[in-house]
Amino acid sequence: MASSSGSSHNRGSFWSAGRNVDSSSPIPYRERPLDYTPAVMCKCGAKAAMFTSWSDLHPGMRYLKCARARVVGCDFWLWVDPPHSQFVKQLLLDLRDAVRSLRQEKGALQCQLQDAERSNVALQGAFADAERSNAALQGALADARRENATIQAAYVEARRENADVDGRRDVQSL
Ligand SMILES: [Zn+2]
Numbered sequence: 001m002a003s004s005s006g007s008s009h010n011r012g013s014f015w016s017a018g019r020n021v022d023s024s025s026p027i028p029y030r031e032r033p034l035d036y037t038p039a040v041m042c043k044c045g046a047k048a049a050m051f052t053s054w055s056d057l058h059p060g061m062r063y064l065k066c067a068r069a070r071v072v073g074c075d076f077w078l079w080v081d082p083p084h085s086q087f088v089k090q091l092l093l094d095l096r097d098a099v100r101s102l103r104q105e106k107g108a109l110q111c112q113l114q115d116a117e118r119s120n121v122a123l124q125g126a127f128a129d130a131e132r133s134n135a136a137l138q139g140a141l142a143d144a145r146r147e148n149a150t151i152q153a154a155y156v157e158a159r160r161e162n163a164d165v166d167g168r169r170d171v172q173s174l
Helices: 007-018 086-173
Strands: 049-053 061-065 077-079
Touching: none
Parallel strands: none
Antiparallel strands: 049 061, 061 077
């Protein structure tokens, strides 16, 4: 199958499919769209930009299109690579989908990590408050123990005085 024969039909499919589907590249481009050589000039006279399709129909196929298409309304379009075999096409789609799902999982895990970090900060604050309360309570307990010891000493003293008074009363009554 020649790469040019289906290009105009494929282009329509690419854009109609691309509107609601994630068409972002699962991997970073090795070179920017205008860095390739030799240059291919498009209908409007500018160097055409080279992109890689990640659509369901043409995964991993490079294509050239006008870099200023939206500005000048130039509809230049050319596939660079011939279609892949069904095996390679499916392999690329599976790899694309694996990268995307791993990215989603990573994003969800990063959100969970941020939540956990926020909870950790809140718990550390509550723990510091609890430690401060505990220190204050320990201080109050030490004060109360000292007061208790003073009261016990006064009680022992009062009992001794009371015993002395009782002793004198017994001697007088004899
Ligand atoms: Zn152009």
